[in-house]
Amino acid sequence: MGEVNAETRAANLALAWEAARSAGQVTDEELPATSFASSISVRAVMTANKAKDTKPEQLLRSALHRKGLRYRVGIRPLPELRRTADVVFPKVRVAVFVDGCFWHGCPDHHRPAKKRGEFWQEKIKGNRERDAATNIALREAGWTVVRVWEHEDVNEAAERIRQLVRAKSQGH
Missing domain, CATH: 3.40.960.10 (VSR Endonuclease)
Known part of the structure; x- marks a missing residue:
């Protein structure tokens, strides 16, 4: 991945996370001790995965x-x-x-x-x-x-x- 593409990707990712926070889809909360996720963002992705009707x-x-x-x-x-x-x-x-x-x-x-x-x-x-x-x-x-x-x-x-x-x- 070229330098420009990496910067663009990082900027797009930052914008997407900000939009998700604004929409209430993601919060900057602490990771629960019982969670298997390694971070809040990983927990958000895992939670969004559907078990059926994919x-x-x-x-x-x-x-x-x-x-x-x-x-x-x-x-x-x-x-x-x-x-x-x-x-x-x-x-x-x-x-x-x-x-x-x-x-x-x-x-x-x-x-x-x-x-x-x-x-x-x-x-x-x-x-x-x-x-x-x-x-x-x-x-x-x-x-x-x-x-x-x-x-x-x-x-x-x-x-x-x-x-x-x-x-x-x-x-x-």
């Missing part, structure tokens, strides 16, 4: 709907298993999970955290282990699991899912 999930659902597919959103494929799939086709037993590159350790895009690296490494390792256990439990119960990375082309992913659901509904 942009990649919404885009995939829209693409699936355009392809004529109807599905359930945010349900447990197996009620006894505390795992909620992002998109579920109960009749044909297909569960779709949209995985974020950071949170699920994408092999192509995940970049380790620089602050509190060991904590985040363990957190993401745990997420990946839970994903693998979820895949196994659902497959053993007769479900097909589809995992879509947030960076994948949404139309290609939707087409892959459409073909799978169609094949399963025809008994193939």
Whole structure:
């Protein structure tokens, strides 16, 4: 990054933080002792991360709907298993999970955290282990699991899912 670009970026960032403070979205409060965040700004970013109805999930659902597919959103494929799939086709037993590159350790895009690296490494390792256990439990119960990375082309992913659901509904 060139000198001018770094200065411009720093100025833009300062303006954005000031606008967020003015709008009441960010305050200069002390970091709670119980927080896992390394700073107030990191805490603000972590708090803003949504657990469901993320942009990649919404885009995939829209693409699936355009392809004529109807599905359930945010349900447990197996009620006894505390795992909620992002998109579920109960009749044909297909569960779709949209995985974020950071949170699920994408092999192509995940970049380790620089602050509190060991904590985040363990957190993401745990997420990946839970994903693998979820895949196994659902497959053993007769479900097909589809995992879509947030960076994948949404139309290609939707087409892959459409073909799978169609094949399963025809008994193939």
